[in-house]
Amino acid sequence: MAKKNVILLLLISGVVSLFVMSCAPEKREEATDLLTDTMITEDVGITDEAVGEMISSVPNPVEMSALLQKSDVVYSQDLLNPDSNIDNYNTNFERSLNLGVYGTDLVYMNIYDRTVSTLAYLRNVKDLADDLRIGQFFDYETLNRLSESSRNVDSVLYITNRGFDNMTRYLIDQNRSSIAILVAYGTWIESLYISTNVQTKPPNKDLIYQRIGEQKIVLDNLLLLLSNFRNDPNIDELFMDLMDLKKEFDNVSITYVYKEPKMKEVDGSIVVVDKSRSEVNINQEIVDGIARQVNYIRNKIIK
């Protein structure tokens, strides 16, 4: 009798497993390149610590999107990478870059309270991350549930950003820094693409242009980072594209006046009083030049 029950149980388990497997989302194609296994940091003469230190200087897209929203810039869905484009990304190289692109789009949509429309983008982030074997950092179910209400924007942004941070650290720890760098590259280019293509108007236009000009500092860091990975022809091409972008950013000048900062205690915490200042010299013509090159790079990434 007991033996019969065991056989029955096994049969039921088998049927249930088959049912569950048949209901699972369609499996995406395997990557056609070996990027994850061929680019290890030991080969490129840069320590994991240094990679982590430099990647952390690539701004989180929350900052740029929040500035746009605060400056009353109108939301533009047309600027985002269409969610259907995901089917075009068949290599780890393309998937890494576009994970950064879709991640930035997701942040942009959330900052503008477009939480309900984010589902397709959320799915894309999860799918690309799964393809790259880093899907464990994106809790799709929780994010999906939270996205049902715009009251949860902060939680969605927190979970998304923390996921990207954890993913970056994991990739670096696993000697897969090139993937982390490509995600950061995609993130930064998409953020710059959105900010140089939105419709801006005075008086906040100048503030946004200044922020665009300040990306010169980030560009220098990215170039330094990529220069260590140029033995990969794909990364070398990205590096050369950034060198062309650098020619446009060379027209931006940033001047600094540094003063001695002071610390004071306010309500049990430290508040810094700093009279230093920076001035970014940038104009419409320079922004247009930057936008042209950014559009070129971004269109190559998302094609």
Place this chain on the structure above:
Amino acid sequence: MIKKFFYTLFFASLFGLFFSYELKAQCGSELTDICHAELGDARFIRDFPVQHSEAQSGSSPRVTRYNVVLNAGTTYRIFSCNDQTKPGKVIVSLYRGDQLIATTYDVDSGRHFPYIEYPVSASGQYSLTFMFKDGQEGCAVGILSSVR
């Protein structure tokens, strides 16, 4: 009697499981979650987890450094939270180049502060350093956030 024994064993196991989870939970993503709850109205930008083993006697405490680009016109808050199960208390310092801007530890009074608030007036590259006082073993997280 036996029933009572098994009940005790069951609840003791549950307690043990919970307690061991709490110990483990302190260091890592869970610590970031705990620290995130401290942000109030500030918006999370990035977290910096740090875990150091005890420094060898006679050697300098280990320092972990992260570069960040801060933008003029934004007020940042840099929080730090410690794993209470470890002896070390983190000291977070903010630098512009070699210039110390602020630190969460006051050497004179021996006080630790929970966060640094910095209204940035000069955009540029800054760095955050993390070390544990007296090179003790520690686990902590720093959170960079912006005030809305």
